[in-house]
Amino acid sequence: MAYQIISNITTKNIPMAERLYREIGESIKQEIAKSSLKIGDKLPTERVYAELFGVSRTLVREAFIMLEIEELIEVRKGSGSYLKNNLSLKTSHKVSDVGPFELLQARQEIESSIAACAAPVITKQDLQKLQDILDIESAELETVEKANDADRDFHLSIAQATQNTVLLDTATRLWDMRDGNPMWKKLHARIQDTSYHDQWLDDHKKVLIQLRKRNAEGARQAMWQHLENVKQTLFKLSDTDAPDFDGYLFAQPHN
Amino acid sequence: MAYQIISNITTKNIPMAERLYREIGESIKQEIAKSSLKIGDKLPTERVYAELFGVSRTLVREAFIMLEIEELIEVRKGSGSYLKNNLSLKTSHKVSDVGPFELLQARQEIESSIAACAAPVITKQDLQKLQDILDIESAELETVEKANDADRDFHLSIAQATQNTVLLDTATRLWDMRDGNPMWKKLHARIQDTSYHDQWLDDHKKVLIQLRKRNAEGARQAMWQHLENVKQTLFKLSDTDAPDFDGYLFAQPHN
DNA sequence: AACATAATTTTGGCATACCAATATTCAAAT
DNA sequence: ATTTGAATATTGGTATGCCAAAATTATGTT
Numbered sequence: 261m262a263y264q265i266i267s268n269i270t271t272k273n274i275p276m277a278e279r280l281y282r283e284i285g286e287s288i289k290q291e292i293a294k295s296s297l298k299i300g301d302k303l304p305t306e307r308v309y310a311e312l313f314g315v316s317r318t319l320v321r322e323a324f325i326m327l328e329i330e331e332l333i334e335v336r337k338g339s340g341s342y343l344k345n346n347l348s349l350k351t352s353h354k355v356s357d358v359g360p361f362e363l364l365q366a367r368q369e370i371e372s373s374i375a376a377c378a379a380p381v382i383t384k385q386d387l388q389k390l391q392d393i394l395d396i397e398s399a400e401l402e403t404v405e406k407a408n409d410a411d412r413d414f415h416l417s418i419a420q421a422t423q424n425t426v427l428l429d430t431a432t433r434l435w436d437m438r439d440g441n442p443m444w445k446k447l448h449a450r451i452q453d454t455s456y457h458d459q460w461l462d463d464h465k466k467v468l469i470q471l472r473k474r475n476a477e478g479a480r481q482a483m484w485q486h487l488e489n490v491k492q493t494l495f496k497l498s499d500t501d502a503p504d505f506d507g508y509l510f511a512q513p514h515n
Numbered sequence: 516m517a518y519q520i521i522s523n524i525t526t527k528n529i530p531m532a533e534r535l536y537r538e539i540g541e542s543i544k545q546e547i548a549k550s551s552l553k554i555g556d557k558l559p560t561e562r563v564y565a566e567l568f569g570v571s572r573t574l575v576r577e578a579f580i581m582l583e584i585e586e587l588i589e590v591r592k593g594s595g596s597y598l599k600n601n602l603s604l605k606t607s608h609k610v611s612d613v614g615p616f617e618l619l620q621a622r623q624e625i626e627s628s629i630a631a632c633a634a635p636v637i638t639k640q641d642l643q644k645l646q647d648i649l650d651i652e653s654a655e656l657e658t659v660e661k662a663n664d665a666d667r668d669f670h671l672s673i674a675q676a677t678q679n680t681v682l683l684d685t686a687t688r689l690w691d692m693r694d695g696n697p698m699w700k701k702l703h704a705r706i707q708d709t710s711y712h713d714q715w716l717d718d719h720k721k722v723l724i725q726l727r728k729r730n731a732e733g734a735r736q737a738m739w740q741h742l743e744n745v746k747q748t749l750f751k752l753s754d755t756d757a758p759d760f761d762g763y764l765f766a767q768p769h770n
Numbered sequence: 771a772a773c774a775t776a777a778t779t780t781t782g783g784c785a786t787a788c789c790a791a792t793a794t795t796c797a798a799a800t
Numbered sequence: 801a802t803t804t805g806a807a808t809a810t811t812g813g814t815a816t817g818c819c820a821a822a823a824t825t826a827t828g829t830t
Contacts, residue, residue, distance in 0.1 A: 279590065280783075281580065299694075305811060316785045318573075321812080322580050325536065329584040335534065337812050338792030345691055358681055366681035369632060373624035426613055426621035426692065430685055437681065535813075560781060571815045576782080592782050593822030 281322035284313055288323055289332070292343070303333060303341045358437060360444045360494065367434050368487035371415060374431060376480035378421040379471050386421040390414060390468050397461050407457060408448070412439070414464055418471070418483075447494050456493050463489060536577035539568055543578055544587070547598070558588060558596045613692060615699045615749065622689050623742035626670060629686055630722060631735035633676040637726050641676040645669060645723050652716050662712060663703070667694070669719055673726070673738075702749050711748050718744060 288309060297303070306324060310317040324341060327333045334344045378386075393414045397407065412435050419431035438444055463486035470478035543564060552558070561579060565572040579596060582588045589599045633641075648669045652662065667690050674686035693699055718741035725733035 279583075279592075307811080317812095318784060318786090322577065322784095324812095325577055325580050326584050328534075329581050335812070336792085338790075338810080340792095340811065346694065362679045363681050365632070366679055366685065369628035369682070370625055370685065373628055377620070377624060424617045424621055426618050426689070427624070430621065430625070430688070433685070433688070434681070562781080572782090573814060573816085579782095590782070591822085593780080593820075595781060595822095 280315070281319055281326060284309070284315060284319050285323035285326040287313060288320075288327065297343050299343050299346065301343050303343060305340060358441065360441065360447055360498075361491065363434065363437055363441065363444070364487060364491050364494070367438075368484060368491065370430060370434065371418075371487060372480045372484040374419050374422055374427050375467060375471070375483035376476040377424065377427060378418050379474050379476040379479040381423055382421040382471050382474070386417065387468070387472060389417055390471070393417065394461070394464055394468060397457075397464065408439075411460075418467070421471075447498060450497050459489060459493075460486065535570070536574050536581060539564070539570065539574050540578035540581040542568060543575075543582065552598050554598050554600065556598050558598065560595060613696065615696065615702055615753075616746065618689065618692055618696065618699070619742060619746050619749070622693075623739060623746065625685060625689065626673075626742060627735045627739040629674050629677055629682050630726070630738035631731040632679065632682060633673050634726050634729050634731040634734040636678055637676040637729070641672065642723070642727060644672055645726070648672065649716070649719055649723060652712075652719065663694075666715070673722070676726075702753060705752050714744060714748075715741065 291309075291312075292303070304312075306317050306320045309320040309323075313320070324333065324335055328335055332343070332345050333341050335341045393410055397410045397414070416428070416431055416435060419428045422428065463482070467479060467482040467486060470482045546564075546567075547558070559567075561572050561575045564575040564578075568575070579588065579590055583590055587598070587600055588596050590596045648665055652665045652669070671683070671686055671690060674683045677683065718737070722734060722737040722741060725737045
């Protein structure tokens with residue numbers, strides 16, 4: 261049967277045994293990109309794609325659900341499926357493809373703005389929560405994982421404090437990119453037994469102080485400096501003995 | 516044709532009967548919440564849920580795909596499905612849920628930073644492209660759609676010029692949120708016959724001038740002012756006669 | 771008792787078949 | 801010629817059944 265051949269080929273070419281519906285979904289995205297459909301336009305039917313890819317309609321249907329959850333299409337019973345959003349970058353960039361330093365640069369710019377936005381509107385509850393996280397960071401340095409969780413929690417809590425869901429969403433996305441990035445994990449693993457954590461903890465304290473004062477520009481500067489420190493530290497680490505990171509060091513600190 | 520209009524109205528105002536798999540998916544989320552499973556724990560099998568909800572396994576399977584796309588669970592063939600993330604911290608919003616002004620605020624902060632990042636590293640080709648887009652914007656004001664496309668193109672080209680994929684990815688995401696937002700479409704539709712476009716075109720020119728000078732802070736300020744103008748304009752428009760926008764006007768300009 | 775391995779069960783993967791809602795076509799009535 | 805409405809076709813919705821991978825259990829060997 262034809263679909264078995266396809267299945268075998270794909271499982272050979274792609275290392276990770278992805279679920280087939282994902283492949284179909286990605287293929288459909290490519291087809292959409294090629295045909296350059298406009299928002300609102302009607303997509304080919306499930307049956308058409310099924311025949312095109314040589315799979316059952318069930319799989320195409322599952323792929324459609326994936327695209328629907330991603331808010332790329334809208335499915336209407338008895339009518340068809342329609343383009344809802346531009347697919348743009350949703351397909352092209354995998355988290356594993358971004359360099360740690362371009363991610364850091366983006367975080368430096370965006371998170372310092374977020375800190376500035378949070379300062380005027382932050383609540384006492386938010387400030388207390390940040391203090392609690394700082395206490396955890398001060399006391400508990402057991403595992404790298406725990407420290408990382410607290411770190412993430414601190415930064416995202418500030419984003420939460422802006423009361424702007426878009427900013428929170430953006431920050432969360434950046435941290436997801438970070439935590440899912442293999443290169444960053446490698447870099448991060450090297451820091452676990454150094455004293456850089458103390459430096460960063462101190463940075464966090466400075467940020468919180470500015471937030472307490474509701475000083476927007478002070479918070480922006482404190483967060484910017486914190487991420488500058490992180491950037492410098494990681495740059496040194498990658499500079500000393502890391503031939504592995506060749507090609508991932510674009511967008512290095514340039515200040 | 517008359518029924519088309521009716522069809523459009525119903526699809527916009529009256530939420531289409533949700534697809535069953537969504538209901539099942541939400542129910543499963545509730546079940547997970549009740550049973551308070553930990554990350555990594557194994558979920559009940561598809562067959563169990565099928566019997567529990569009195570539906571076929573196909574539907575449960577589709578619901579599982581939904582949860583998998585939402586990165587809430589992980590599905591392993593022959594083994595089972597496992598909790599991947601805690602649903603309490605799930606901050607995934609629908610684009611349609613964000614208010615135009617919180618989106619604008621986020622864009623103002625992030626895009627002005629992006630402009631600043633682009634200034635030192637922008638290439639001559641990028642500058643030429645921006646000039647071309649400006650020419651298009653100056654000449655061709657035929658349709659709102661075309662103008663919007665050019666606008667998007669201008670802003671995203673600057674993000675592209677940063678040579679930072681994360682920043683480009685972020686900016687693209689923000690514009691996708693904008694273009695997919697029904698409230699923004701309503702607001703935007705009101706501007707089509709005003710002269711605000713000239714104002715914004717002038718803003719764009721100012722941004723380009725700063726980019727040409729490779730003046731980071733100048734570009735940041737120009738972009739910030741541009742989006743400030745947009746914010747003010749849209750705020751006036753929504754203020755005058757727009758009872759529809761109640762509840763969407765949080766995160767208003769506060770400068 | 772231990773380990774290895776074969777048989778069995780469990781579990782998700784995928785396809786087929788039929789159902790229901792929507793859209794289209796076409797013929798009959800005016 | 802237009803309108804109406806029933807017949808038909810199209811399209812997504814759902815259920816059932818069988819397949820393959822993984823996990824488990826049973827069994828045999830040392």
